[in-house]
Amino acid sequence: MAETTHTLRELHRIHIQLSDVGSRLERGPRQIRAEETKIANLEETLKKAKEEVKQTKLMVSRKELQLSERESKILENRGKLNACSSNREYQALFEQIAAHQQANEVLSDEILEGFERTKDAEVAVRDCDQQLTLAKAELAQVKSRVDEQKQMLESELARLTNLLSEAEAQLPAEIRVDYLRVSKGRGEDTLAAVEGGICQGCYQTITAQSYSELLQHRPVSCKSCGRLLYLPEDRRVGQA
Template identity: 25%
Template sequence: MTPLITDIIRECHRLRSHIHHLQQEIDRGPRVLKSRQEELEQERRAYEGHLETIKRLKLKQREDEGSLKQTEARLARLEEQLLSITSAKEYQAKLSEIAQAKEKKSALEDAILATIMELEEKTAATAEVEKRWAQAQADYTVFQREAEERYARLQQDLQLSQQELNRWEEQIPEDLRERYDKLVRAMGPDAFAAVKHRYCQGCHTQISEQTILELRSGIFHRCFNCGRMLYYAEDA
């Protein structure tokens, strides 16, 4: 038994809306994946940046400790030289050099201490940073697997829904098919509208009682206001 045209329109609307939603979800997938990849990349940079900071601090500590040893050796030489100076002018100049060396030594000691404190803080945080990076990788792996599974389900649903839509559209009478195809090409899923509570659900225009009766009996109608193909939906 051939279904009423209004029943066909109802099913075509349902299926085309569903297919449209499925395609949107499929198209959104690559954007979501890219966003998650960017988040993973941020976590990777944070992890590697943390390790690089520790490496840089260790290098700075070694360099400053080397400079400190050189400064201490120079200071010792200056103080030794001070003992053999007899000229007052040379003596004052040497005292000035010693003062500068001591100032540099103090600055290096402060810098080394600050580096050691920062290095201890960064080293203590390494375990948490590593844990966060490992968790980010694990989360991404799970997301990627679930995304692939979801994509496969969406594609299967899309294929089955398209096949079902084709079966329904094959039942559209020949005298309506050209108008149907034209409206669908122009409006997609919005080419249809249910009539509920006596109103077109597409544009909220009131539909006459006579049109509603004809829709219920299977006569094809379009909304006189928005042009959508109508079908009757039971009032809630």
């Protein structure tokens, strides 16, 4: 029955490798999705930055138009000053000119500010564009790497699956029934080694009786987690 213990160890080793290959296979598409999300976010940011450039430029040209309209008004009023027939009329025109000039000073500041904002937004567009180019190149790299690994991992998966069936076939019939029942959907959690009298699956201490059955290479399940137990390797006398 020592072969049974050996087979259980072997089965656990294969199950652990299968889990590892499985999780590496799942990791690939996750990495691709992460890159794709990054690109989608950058594209959204780029769209907003371009819209900001467009809107700021529109705002600036509206204000520039307003400014030049007021400039013409000021010139026009200046021309009228000499033709004034009364002091009151002169005063009214003079105040109008002053008010327009003051309004245009505010407008000039706003236009300058608009130029600054446009410049900043244009820098943001360029930055974002560069990041996007890099992210797209990164995605292409990740995709080809994942593709390459996928082929390798899938053939490893096939190899391990065969190995598992072979090892399962070596189990004595009475254990195989238990094993197949426990192994449904549990993968590497089907089995657990016992170290220092402790189940390495759930870290509960096993009973003395279970331990002595294990030493006799009999089938033993952990009473807490249900995993099939095995001793990790043949202990020489005097070894813990």
